[in-house]
Amino acid sequence: MSSDVRFTDFKSDKQPTWCPGCGDFGTMNGMMKALAETGNDPDNTFVCAGIGCSGKIGTYMHSYALHGVHGRALPVGTGVKLANPDLEVMVAGGDGDGYSIGAGHFIHAVRRNVDMTYVVMDNRIYGLTKGQASPTSREDFETSTTPEGPKQPPVNPLALALAAGGTFIAQSFSSDAQRHTEIVKRAVEHDGFGFVNVYSPCVTFNDVDTYDYFRDSIVDLDDEDHDPSDRDAAKKKILDADKEYQGVIYEDENSVPYSDLHGLDSNMSEIPDGAPEDAMDLVREFY
């Protein structure tokens, strides 16, 4: 780990194919800055992603990375981190990837509390398949597959995380670069599963949840004297459907990550050339 790592060291030479103006540019920049500013470098960082616009992130960042199947990036990140605790693991997802096909994994990753960071680029629409409703789309949001709106309430990812026992729950806005970076950085520094839902507007297909909308409606928790260690206060904010908050909503300062609970500290890639020295004991158990 070197101290002179700059965030641009995490940039690959590949130009993103995201639409011009896409919120994901800002989301990714904040992730790279957060990684650099927390003392990581590309060779000790592993980035996982699933499918969709968010899934492309491993191509645009420079690090060890896996672009996997839809919705399953969290289990991959879990395996990477448990097998080598020295790695910094960051998982990227989208609202479809994370809260629809991957919703089951999300709940369990939260409760497992493995020390990694999960950043969800939430644009409240399916972008890469050209504009269908997503789990976070508004109830009356008209799309090609929901001409009269989904007529079901959107998923509240922060509430899911809190209910599942989340130890770090935050939300940010991709165009507020400084705050977004700061929040992701805190998620990286958190001992346990750091979850950040990022408002990352889709300029092509979502004309409701736009930059202007978020700019006008976002309330920064730092301006409200919110105490992130207060779970009840966090619950109130999270269940307040009328407001869009940014900031660290909840952080359990006593969080004990999975690896600590299970006494995992070895790099599992290091194994002997043959069977372990006392391996005959395994056979003797069957006498």
Place this chain on the structure above:
Amino acid sequence: MAEDLNWAIGGEAGDGIDSTGKIFAQALSRAGRHVFTSKDFASRIRGGYTAYKIRTSTDRVRSVVDRLDILVALTQRTIDENVDELHDGSVVIYDGERSWDAEIPEGVVGVDVPLKSLAEDAGGAIMRNVVALGAACEIASFSIENLDEALAKRFSSKGEKLVENNKQAARLGQEYVQEHYAEDLPEYSLAETDEDYVLLNGDEAIGMGAIAAGCRFYSGYPITPATDVMEYLTGRIDRYGGHVVQAEDELSAINMALGAARSGARAMTATSGPGIDLMTETFGLVATSETPLVICDVMRSGPSTGMPTKQEQGDLNMALYGGHGEVPRFVLAPTTISECFHKTIEAFNLAEKYQVPVYLVSDLAMAVTERTFRPEEFDMDEVEVERGNVVDEDDIDQYLDEQDRFQPHYDAADGISPRAFPGTEGGAHMSTGLEHNELGRRTEDTDERIKQVDKRNRKVETAQREEEWDYREYGDADADALVISWGSNEGAMVEALDYLDDEGIDVRFISVPYIFPRPDLTEAVEAAEQVIVVECNEQGQFADLLEHDTLTRLKRVNKYNGVRFKADELADDIKAKLEAEVTA
């Protein structure tokens, strides 16, 4: 053939059938006798018929047979279910004080032992099965001291008192038979030897092989009959710095294992057919990202939920062809319990050497069967770990492109690219399920596509050239009749050879543990006048493969009623097939 004894206990699920059977099996093994166990159970926690059968001999036993000498019947159904296997001189131990009047078939000796009352005398009704074990020892002329050791092994963690009570219960059973049935019993005797055997099942052998091979990460989701692999590893793998995660589902399980493998760990997941279906989504990613991973499928009867507690070898086509698109994978299928150990180790070496997913295909008959082995068959000094082309800071240079970028899918002549574990300086790279170039980046370029598909397939050619894809052979090498099988049928078939030999029928038998790549059997098939392929499925999936390889029509013996082949029955089936040819 040495003196065989077939013993069984049967009753309702939840009656402690399994643990009682296991105690007796261990007692026999400790006395230097070979043991082969089989279980008959229903897919429910309580209720439903369940039985644990033991075949024991001073010779090695490899199969079950249609014969029962001593049966401990806790219910009438136990007798009814096994009536065909009872013979003149079989003994049925039952408890006449219970509310059913046992109907003992003619010729069979009924031994009525008040199991419950005697157990209560020893300290608790729960020990009634142990009273029956004591009675069985007396009937089989087997020293009850052997039982003491097995009881101590089972109960010592729960206190010395409990061990003593159990020993007492066994003696009460023994004495009761001595007092009441001394005159009426057939002559059985179980000789002891000085051999020290170990007793284990196929799932345990897979778990033990995994640890020996350096597997340190296991993620799985409980499913019959693969769960024993996970239960074995839990509590053992962590002694070596490893970890078992019970994932939320099979999708997660294989993705976690994939992540661990990309961290550089030897990783494995095990499941059964329905779980493989779910894992198939990620299988393609594992293969196309060239991640070494061992995926174990302990087959049960399908399709869909099928018969979860019954035997079948129906997943072979899925292991070979499952998933969309075309991508190489290796498929290994151990044929014996000890081979479950050895093939697991081989699976890890092949996975890492060739950077492919390896399906390790076992089946229920092996998973739930315990068998005795000489401990040397699990020789840990013989274990070799081959990690393949792993690069570090010092030798990474040769795989960097002109812009100093690492090429994880470098188009090597033998198809085998370098691997850089995360943390390796200069090795940062991306892997993806998208078609990619040598850098691992997405491409739809036609030439790059062909280059990568060919590169992946070239690994198979390299492996076919460099590894031994051999088989085991039994019987008469020059016989006109050739039988071929795969998976757990080997044991029954080897014993069937003896039955056939008794009838003057010479058979050459080839048992194949490699499905893909696999040995070329063309010459053996061409040399035989009649070829029969034996497998536990309806369609003859392996026979189809061999027909394709050898361009020869093959006969088939297929069993798909959920029960494994029995040696004597299999001999009859083979004989009938051979005769059908002669008369036709």
